[in-house]
Amino acid sequence: MSTDVGTRTTTTPAGRIGDSALRPDGTLKVTGEFAYASDLWHDDMVWGVTLRSPHPHARIRGIDITEALTVPGVTAVLTADDVPGENAVGLEHADQPVLASEFVRYEGEPVALVAADHPETARRAAARIRVDYEVLPAVTDPLRAMDEDAPPVHRPGNLVRHLQLRRGDPSVTAPVVVSLDFEVGMQDQAFLGPESGLAVPAEDGGVDLYVATQWLHVDQRQMCLALGMPSEKVRLHLAGVGGAFGGREDLSVHVHACLLALRTGRPVKMSYGREESFFGHVHRHPAWLTYEFGAERDGTLVYARARTVLDGGAYASSTAAVVGNAGTLGLGPYRIPNVAVDAYGVFTNNPPCGAMRGFGCVQAAFAHEALMDELADVVGVDRIAIRQLNGMREGDRNITGQVIDSAAPVAELLQIVSDLPLPAEREDEPDLRSLPGAVGNTTHGEGVVRGIGYAVTYKNVGFSEGFDDYSTARVRLEMTGGEAVATVHTAAAEVGQGLITVEQQICRTELGVERVVVHPKNTAVGSGGSTSASRQTYVTGGAVKAACEAVRAVVLERAALSLGREVAGLRLDGEKIVGGSGEVLAGLADVLGEDAVEETVEYRHRPTHAIDPETGQGDAHVQFAFSAHRAVVDVDVELGLVKVVALDTAQDVGKAINPDAVVGQIHGGSAQGMGLALMEEVVVTDGHVRNPSFTDYLIPTILDMPPMQVKVLEYADPHAPYGVRGVGEPPTISSGPAVAAAVRAACGRALRRVPIRPEHITGT
Amino acid sequence: MDFLQPTSWADALAARAERPDAVAIAGGTDVMVDLNFDRRRPGALLDLGRVTGLREWAVEDGAGGVGGGSTVRLGAGVPYARIIDDLGAQLPGLAMAARTVGSPQIRNRGTVGGNLGSASPAGDAHPPLLAAGAVIEVESAARGTRRIPATEFFTGVKRNALAGDELIAAVLVPVAAGPQQYCKVGTRNAMVIAVSAFACALHPDRKAVGTGIGSAAPTPRRAPEAEEFLAGELESAGLWESRGELPDGLARAFGERVAAAASPIDDVRGSAAYRRHSLSVMARRAATWAWAQYRNDPRKAA
Numbered sequence A: 001m002s003t004d005v006g007t008r009t010t011t012t013p014a015g016r017i018g019d020s021a022l023r024p025d026g027t028l029k030v031t032g033e034f035a036y037a038s039d040l041w042h043d044d045m046v047w048g049v050t051l052r053s054p055h056p057h058a059r060i061r062g063i064d065i066t067e068a069l070t071v072p073g074v075t076a077v078l079t080a081d082d083v084p085g086e087n088a089v090g091l092e093h094a095d096q097p098v099l100a101s102e103f104v105r106y107e108g109e110p111v112a113l114v115a116a117d118h119p120e121t122a123r124r125a126a127a128r129i130r131v132d133y134e135v136l137p138a139v140t141d142p143l144r145a146m147d148e149d150a151p152p153v154h155r156p157g158n159l160v161r162h163l164q165l166r167r168g169d170p171s172v173t174a175p176v177v178v179s180l181d182f183e184v185g186m187q188d189q190a191f192l193g194p195e196s197g198l199a200v201p202a203e204d205g206g207v208d209l210y211v212a213t214q215w216l217h218v219d220q221r222q223m224c225l226a227l228g229m230p231s232e233k234v235r236l237h238l239a240g241v242g243g244a245f246g247g248r249e250d251l252s253v254h255v256h257a258c259l260l261a262l263r264t265g266r267p268v269k270m271s272y273g274r275e276e277s278f279f280g281h282v283h284r285h286p287a288w289l290t291y292e293f294g295a296e297r298d299g300t301l302v303y304a305r306a307r308t309v310l311d312g313g314a315y316a317s318s319t320a321a322v323v324g325n326a327g328t329l330g331l332g333p334y335r336i337p338n339v340a341v342d343a344y345g346v347f348t349n350n351p352p353c354g355a356m357r358g359f360g361c362v363q364a365a366f367a368h369e370a371l372m373d374e375l376a377d378v379v380g381v382d383r384i385a386i387r388q389l390n391g392m393r394e395g396d397r398n399i400t401g402q403v404i405d406s407a408a409p410v411a412e413l414l415q416i417v418s419d420l421p422l423p424a425e426r427e428d429e430p431d432l433r434s435l436p437g438a439v440g441n442t443t444h445g446e447g448v449v450r451g452i453g454y455a456v457t458y459k460n461v462g463f464s465e466g467f468d469d470y471s472t473a474r475v476r477l478e479m480t481g482g483e484a485v486a487t488v489h490t491a492a493a494e495v496g497q498g499l500i501t502v503e504q505q506i507c508r509t510e511l512g513v514e515r516v517v518v519h520p521k522n523t524a525v526g527s528g529g530s531t532s533a534s535r536q537t538y539v540t541g542g543a544v545k546a547a548c549e550a551v552r553a554v555v556l557e558r559a560a561l562s563l564g565r566e567v568a569g570l571r572l573d574g575e576k577i578v579g580g581s582g583e584v585l586a587g588l589a590d591v592l593g594e595d596a597v598e599e600t601v602e603y604r605h606r607p608t609h610a611i612d613p614e615t616g617q618g619d620a621h622v623q624f625a626f627s628a629h630r631a632v633v634d635v636d637v638e639l640g641l642v643k644v645v646a647l648d649t650a651q652d653v654g655k656a657i658n659p660d661a662v663v664g665q666i667h668g669g670s671a672q673g674m675g676l677a678l679m680e681e682v683v684v685t686d687g688h689v690r691n692p693s694f695t696d697y698l699i700p701t702i703l704d705m706p707p708m709q710v711k712v713l714e715y716a717d718p719h720a721p722y723g724v725r726g727v728g729e730p731p732t733i734s735s736g737p738a739v740a741a742a743v744r745a746a747c748g749r750a751l752r753r754v755p756i757r758p759e760h761i762t763g764t
Numbered sequence B: 001m002d003f004l005q006p007t008s009w010a011d012a013l014a015a016r017a018e019r020p021d022a023v024a025i026a027g028g029t030d031v032m033v034d035l036n037f038d039r040r041r042p043g044a045l046l047d048l049g050r051v052t053g054l055r056e057w058a059v060e061d062g063a064g065g066v067g068g069g070s071t072v073r074l075g076a077g078v079p080y081a082r083i084i085d086d087l088g089a090q091l092p093g094l095a096m097a098a099r100t101v102g103s104p105q106i107r108n109r110g111t112v113g114g115n116l117g118s119a120s121p122a123g124d125a126h127p128p129l130l131a132a133g134a135v136i137e138v139e140s141a142a143r144g145t146r147r148i149p150a151t152e153f154f155t156g157v158k159r160n161a162l163a164g165d166e167l168i169a170a171v172l173v174p175v176a177a178g179p180q181q182y183c184k185v186g187t188r189n190a191m192v193i194a195v196s197a198f199a200c201a202l203h204p205d206r207k208a209v210g211t212g213i214g215s216a217a218p219t220p221r222r223a224p225e226a227e228e229f230l231a232g233e234l235e236s237a238g239l240w241e242s243r244g245e246l247p248d249g250l251a252r253a254f255g256e257r258v259a260a261a262a263s264p265i266d267d268v269r270g271s272a273a274y275r276r277h278s279l280s281v282m283a284r285r286a287a288t289w290a291w292a293q294y295r296n297d298p299r300k301a302a
């Protein structure tokens, strides 16, 4: 059952489940009219800026703000002393000061805030704050940070989490053994809309914050503690979000803008530029991975051992959960009877690392896929075949002992990508833009070698390890001007992925109405959970579906009552109450009258469980999503330049609620994975970021990203609403390793680090 | 900050002399980045956008160029997009370099005058100007016009020979008498600052070879020894006349000499060793392509 959604472009006006309904924000974004958080404006607002530490590690001996206060136009200068509540925030552990008090632990850590009538005035005033730093030695090598005698970044030590996983026979041996060391550089989310928010002080002494974020309620919880205010007084509203990819899970301007607003009594806007953005959010953990596979002579895996170290940087953020994924999912979608995995997250004085699309699986996939190729070569089996031989199937147990209880089409996905037509051979007189280096005119074909690589992955969907992962939806149905209108209200963040379209599609499908209003996202309704872990279509989608069902039940009960019929035989469709054989029994307007029917529902997916601390065994995850990629690259092996010629993929999405949006996620995710393989790296030396700008932090352009063949499978997950499976992350995980494999195939080098730089390919 | 908008060249020069605190702005693709990053806070911006003469180009006979042939007088304010569209035949090396600059938006705004003003070692216009033997015409209200050979124009990292009261009027680039090539290595396939770059020009009219190295030394520079080596080898084998095949290994030896002329550094964009290596590959390929073009040149019958 394979559908090529890439060619299914028809859109029924109804825009129900399975249609490529148009995004309500689409035209606005394309025409530049969409209001992003950076466009927020309030007539009497002032601007807030952040003074950040220039040092990766220092003691603050004192802060003198007198000179800054004398700058005309300045309305407030705040330091740690001005934080009314706990001076500590954090996603999982509140270990990060709102403003540094005694120590700064990474370059870019916020130290003071200034509000002024103009952002430039605020910046100049911030430059006049005198911070007396005693510079301390910085711990910047995560492997060194693990040593007993390493200086601790925090008390008691530098270990954030050690995940230990043991399964099967620890002393088993195998006739074929392959191993490798792999290193993954630090990737940035590089969302195009830098951090921004507007805090408006309210008459009740509280504050309203309009902000670009991924999870309003987790922000609110941390803000209440820092501001020392109850949640009724700290109200959040989602502003236009220009991408997120995990980089907005932690707080940025939130508390800072509110502190300034509450102090000045004026609305305060804070907007980072690109450079500050690189210091204003967490990055993807750089990783050091040591992997070993033992196999039978035919390539069947006997055991796997892995040791993974993730550099968490200066604060915990979501490092523990990333370690959870890097450990429990770190060996890929393979059947392996005997396993020993140790995954570590450590503190250093490097930039804090946390959530990014693919969350711990991305780093691991580079290692296990490179090693799988190596194993294939050593035993003399084709690289597709070895993955199919070892690939998980439905009913298998993964390395934590969890049964995979819905589709696990590893072999099929690989077959599909390997059967897709290959790109044409290079032409005799190719357009420069089709060659490595493009119009840089570095080759006309000289030195160019083609390579093909494959990779496959699986990723957990939703929050794992026992987290209470729920979403709230409020749905209201009423007649407005003679037309039925459904209003759907969730706090689930739309970050560009298309959740609001999905919410509309679900309401249309469940309630049979055309018009669906998406209420602005805010904390006036219960939590929608995080827009991360590929979870919103599943969890918030599930909540919207459940809320619609509750509304529908009320409506049908009323109809049954007034029609004198059994509820069981009634349906709601096209604003009509319809009987068992499709006969129209009443109009929705007749049933509703002037009333509105409104229901609020909390939806939870099946519970997950903590893993055993000794063995790492347990049902840690709720759902798994699978994808495979085939990359075809042309490499100028003399200059080390790469042109990705094709990047084709197959993915099981359970059910494509919005097929165009699914393909969009797959395109974007694949580009982001390829970016890590070939160019995207935050270069950090001695704790200092050396390329905090898009001049030198390179992300793929249209000339780097090939057109894609995308094959979407829809094997419904019986446990999920509509059978959906999370879509957003798998492409980011399997694309990069496929590209890296293709480059290795072309140049014949081992390439055990990404991003692969030209000098790695040329060996110079 | 004042915004000065002279409408004539004379007024622009006068303003330049009167306001030492002013920063000239052409396309603004460097200046505005500096202002946004707060790297510069000039007292005034001297906008050259209304001085229409700066945006024109013309072919002049026998003017300034080294060989005495015709020369393109390229106004300092001609944007890259027009160089690509209009001057591909006369100044092929510069046009190829222009094609590698930034994005369409940057090529519509950015100018060679601005590239020279910034004098970045990575500026893409510089290597082809060096290879072609271009001359930069600068002018001040007080002292009039001065002509500075491109080889003497770059004085240090992001420094040039311009005096405080001078503006760049034009670049005088000899019309190509032979094939030219420009190669630029970057770590992605568009919109990238050069990791290393190389320009070469064959000057069959004077049996010479021109080179320009970018992003591999404190300033853009030529590789004089490599130039003399290749020209000499071609001369001694009579190849300028015969247009025969390049002897085995000649292009490679040329590439090695080009690489030797560089003094690159390790930085976030690339390693010194890779820069040197890539220069040798680019120079070998560029010389090979240029020679193949020369051999197939329809003018050879003449």
Ligand SMILES: Cc1cc2nc3c(=O)[nH]c(=O)nc-3n(C[C@H](O)[C@H](O)[C@H](O)COP(=O)(O)OP(=O)(O)OC[C@H]3O[C@@H](n4cnc5c(N)ncnc54)[C@H](O)[C@@H]3O)c2cc1C
Pocket (backbone or CB within 6 Å): B023, B024, B025, B026, B027, B028, B029, B030, B031, B032, B033, B048, B076, B077, B100, B101, B102, B103, B106, B109, B110, B111, B112, B113, B114, B115, B116, B117, B118, B122, B123, B124, B125, B166, B167, B168, B169, B191, B192, B193, B194
């Ligand atoms: C996104 C982006 C990508 C880029 N990519 C590239 C690239 O690939 N390759 C590359 O080489 N550059 C690149 N640049 C840099 C820039 O575009 C070039 O250096 C361009 O040539 C500058 O021209 P301009 O007219 O915009 O100069 P401006 O910014 O207007 O001026 C630059 C400097 O020259 C001075 N100046 C300008 N005109 C004169 C004059 N007539 N007389 C005296 N001084 C003058 C100015 O005072 C200033 O110091 C890029 C810039 C951006 C923003």
